[in-house]
Amino acid sequence: MSFRLKKDVSKCKMVNIMARISNKQVVVIGCSRLGATIASRMSSEGIAVTIIDKDEDAFRKLSDDFSGYTFVGDAENIQTLIDARVNQADLVIAVTDKDNVNLMISEICSRIFKVDKVLCRIYDSSKEPLCQQYNIDFIDTSKLSVVEFEKAIGGCI
Amino acid sequence: MSVYRVVVVGGRKKADFLANALLKRKMHVILINDTEDFCVEMSHKYPEAIVACGDGTKPFLYEDLHIENSEIFIAMMPSDADNLIACQMAKQIFKVKKVFCTVSNPKNVEIFKQLGVSNVISSTYIVANMIEQLATLRNIENYIPIEQGKVGLIETVVEENAAICFKPISEIAIPKQSIIACIIRTGESIIPKGDTLIYPNDKLICLFNDGSKEDLMNVLGKKVQTHVDH
Incomplete structure (x- = not known):
């Protein structure tokens, strides 16, 4: 009896997680190589994605089967973020080519729009203390590359 | 007396x-400025100032220049995001006592306040507001907006x-x-009380709250114009 109950509970959890992922509103800001790839992959998994870039040409980097929304606008302007409904998103990924713009967008999304989860890409590791100060979740791509390079070099030796 | 240190990042004529x-x-x-010829010009013009050429949002520059515990930090770079990040770093990490910045988008005044940078100046906003007030009010010699008008x-x-x-x-x-x-x-200033009389040419x-401006203007006999006279 108890075994059956446990099984049912775990099944419930699984269904919940699936529902949460598929209902998530994701906004990717900056159609960089990284942004376009993340957005394309999420879209192919059936997640609702909106991608914002100030240059319409940038959207050519998206995969052919991308079925999300594209939004042309300057994300440095808060009106663009509101127009693209970033304030209603569950997950925001800030991956423009400028660290400071990514940081500003992340702060606006998490502290003013109260978005659940905000992720930010940074190139410059020296901005880390600021991210920690303001509880910004960041991914330091230069640091990640260094780790991978070191792994590869270690493998050679 | 300890030195009063002021850091000015970006801006050309304003910084000068x-x-x-x-x-x-x-x-x-x-x-601190990212244009080399401007830095050279400034260092010749003000030999007593410290002039550094570089990206004004890099913490290593702040470390090299020992800006920690400075009194004032002013960011006037063209990008609003750069100014926000520079001010936050100066304030939170380098413990500068007071930070100021300019913004090009007037909407950012309120946003930066919410993000902890309270002294934000939007020249677009201030100038537009002044022109609007001066153009619509008759015989107003001077108008100063306080707290974003x-x-x-x-x-x-x-x-x-x-009539008054x-x-x-x-x-x-x-x-x-x-x-x-x-x-x-006649050149003298009077702080008025209830029994002070008002004379012509006074x-x-x-001082007024924005909502009471039109009523005040009517009482003073200054009509608010709906369109500008030609």
Whole structure:
């Protein structure tokens, strides 16, 4: 009896997680190589994605089967973020080519729009203390590359 | 007495003007700019200032220049995001006592306040607001917006035939949320009380809340124009 109950509970959890992922509103800001790839992959998994870039040409980097929304606008302007409904998103990924713009967008999304989860890409590791100060979740791509390079070099030796 | 250090990041003419004014007050000035020829020009013009050439949002530059515990940090770079990040770093990590920045998008004044940078100046907003006020109010000599125009301070001269002439302040129906703060008469300033009389050609300095502006103007005999005279 108890075994059956446990099984049912775990099944419930699984269904919940699936529902949460598929209902998530994701906004990717900056159609960089990284942004376009993340957005394309999420879209192919059936997640609702909106991608914002100030240059319409940038959207050519998206995969052919991308079925999300594209939004042309300057994300440095808060009106663009509101127009693209970033304030209603569950997950925001800030991956423009400028660290400071990514940081500003992340702060606006998490502290003013109260978005659940905000992720930010940074190139410059020296901005880390600021991210920690303001509880910004960041991914330091230069640091990640260094780790991978070191792994590869270690493998050679 | 310890040195009063002021850091100015970005800006060309504004930075030049500011450096000149601050150095005259015997302050210790640190200029950071990303344009090399401007830095060279500034270092010749102000040999007593420290001039550094580089990206004004990089913490290593702040470390090299020892800006920690400076009194004032002013960011005037063209990008609003750069100014926000520079101010936050100066304030939170380098413990600068007061930070200021300019923004090009007026909407960012309120946003930066919410993000912890309270001294934000939007010249677009201030100038547009001043022109609007000066263009729509007749005989206003000076208008100063305070708190993004929520409160205003005006200087206006009482006309010969105005209804308020020769009346004590207590008999004038000054709208709520506004006051006549000072009267300038033949070069002397008077802080008025209820029994102070108003004479023609008095210059009144009035303080008002934005909502009471039109009522105040009507009482003072200054009509608010709906369109500008030609």
